[in-house]
Amino acid sequence: MAKSDLEKLGSDVAWQDVTRGNTIVGSGTTREFNTGDWTNVAPVIDEEKCKQCLLCVPVCPDSCIAVQDNKRQPIDYDHCKGCGICVKACPFNAITMEVKSNE
Numbered sequence: 892m893a894k895s896d897l898e899k900l901g902s903d904v905a906w907q908d909v910t911r912g913n914t915i916v917g918s919g920t921t922r923e924f925n926t927g928d929w930t931n932v933a934p935v936i937d938e939e940k941c942k943q944c945l946l947c948v949p950v951c952p953d954s955c956i957a958v959q960d961n962k963r964q965p966i967d968y969d970h971c972k973g974c975g976i977c978v979k980a981c982p983f984n985a986i987t988m989e990v991k992s993n994e
Contacts, residue, residue: 922970925969925970926953926969926970926972927967927968927969927970927971927972927973929972929973930971930972930973930991931973931990931991932973932975932988932989932990932991933966933968933971933973933988933989933991934966934971934973934975934977934978934986934987934988934989935986935987935988935989936963936965936966936985936986937985937986937987938985940983940984940985941963941981941983941985941986942983942985943961943962943963944982944983945958945961945963946980946981946982947963947977947980947981947986948963950976950977950979950980951971951976951977952974952976953967953970953971953972954967954970955967955968955970955971956977973988975988
């Protein structure tokens, strides 16, 4: 059985054997990578300012802001790339970008 591109990572594979760019070969693959390490900034929510309007949820390109029982859940920092789109979407200035600590 042929290996997927994800299984080829870290292997000696010629460029000709990797899936061409702009080709979708599967979905949900971001769950397999902690892409939150790609940045040194992250959105932080001020719970006192947050009105649970949920306008931040649909704009997150990585679906890092989940909703349960009609309430926003904590941000999934394992997959948040720190783009800041949620900051721009928040009409209550409840989300700010902050530098991540090295802990």
